[in-house]
Amino acid sequence: MASPILFFGLLAFIFIAALASDPSPLQDFCIADTNSQVWLSCFLFAMWWSVAVLLNGLACKDPTLVEANDFSSSGLHIAGNTSNPAGFSMASPILFFGLLAFIFIAALASDPSPLQDFCIADTNSQVLLNGLACKDPTLVEANDFSSSGLHIAGNTSNPAGFSVTSAQIPGLNTLGISLFRFDYAPWGVNSPHIHHRATEILTVLEVFGSKPQIPSDVLVKAFQVDNNVVNYIRSKF
Ligand SMILES: *[C@@H]1O[C@H](CO)[C@@H](O)[C@H](O)[C@H]1NC(C)=O
Numbered sequence: 001m002a003s004p005i006l007f008f009g010l011l012a013f014i015f016i017a018a019l020a021s022d023p024s025p026l027q028d029f030c031i032a033d034t035n036s037q038v039w040l041s042c043f044l045f046a047m048w049w050s051v052a053v054l055l056n057g058l059a060c061k062d063p064t065l066v067e068a069n070d071f072s073s074s075g076l077h078i079a080g081n082t083s084n085p086a087g088f089s090m091a092s093p094i095l096f097f098g099l100l101a102f103i104f105i106a107a108l109a110s111d112p113s114p115l116q117d118f119c120i121a122d123t124n125s126q127v128l129l130n131g132l133a134c135k136d137p138t139l140v141e142a143n144d145f146s147s148s149g150l151h152i153a154g155n156t157s158n159p160a161g162f163s164v165t166s167a168q169i170p171g172l173n174t175l176g177i178s179l180f181r182f183d184y185a186p187w188g189v190n191s192p193h194i195h196h197r198a199t200e201i202l203t204v205l206e207v208f209g210s211k212p213q214i215p216s217d218v219l220v221k222a223f224q225v226d227n228n229v230v231n232y233i234r235s236k237f
Helices: 004-017 037-048 093-107 216-223 227-234
Strands: 162-166 180-184
Touching: 216 227
Parallel strands: none
Antiparallel strands: 162 180
16 A cells, blocks of 8 residues: 555456456357467467456467367376465555456456357468458458258267267358257267357257157157146157
8 A cells, every 4th residue: 555556556457347248159169278478479469568458368279279178187186286375465455456457357358249140260270360361352252151061960879879060151250150960879978068148949849759769758848848748749750
């Protein structure tokens, strides 16, 4: 508190930062490139001068270099060393608020709102964005807005008994919309997962005619209908 101007400066900075919204994660995954030099230099720059260049987390790794280890972690079974003081102390308010401000800086790193109606994905671009870079508008063609192949069943010969086929529609790039076909083998599962801040609409086909049968009580509960209705629909298959 010996330096009220610095203190209020930091406080003001915190409130500026509080205007930040959570980033909309436009893609399901952007594997962190922990070696990205771009991010490190932005980090220093952002800390002292500006927040505009800090990315939404870390820069994305080149998708062709992504490996299974990027989705796992180890070491959580090892107890941490708790032989330390309680952490932050109010004896150092400037450091505390400075760190707090820094936390909110990170929250400023949001994705841009998709301001354009369309940004056709340029799948050949080497630039790794949150989404894909836009194709030259003069090269956009009708095919960029359509997809085919969703009528073909996916290969479910895998341990999960499940497959996902995505509709490749470059015109949906940055719009936060995607379309998939799921196929389940008998007893197949889609492992528990989340899509950040996304809404998923599923159209379920072949539930009532599935072999083996899905137990009636499951269908009664899932569709909130009477057992007679379940039997009636089953009779149609
Ligand atoms: C389905 O996947 C399995 C396992 O990868 C493979 O052995 C099999 O050939 C695939 N079947 C088809 C029709 O592609």
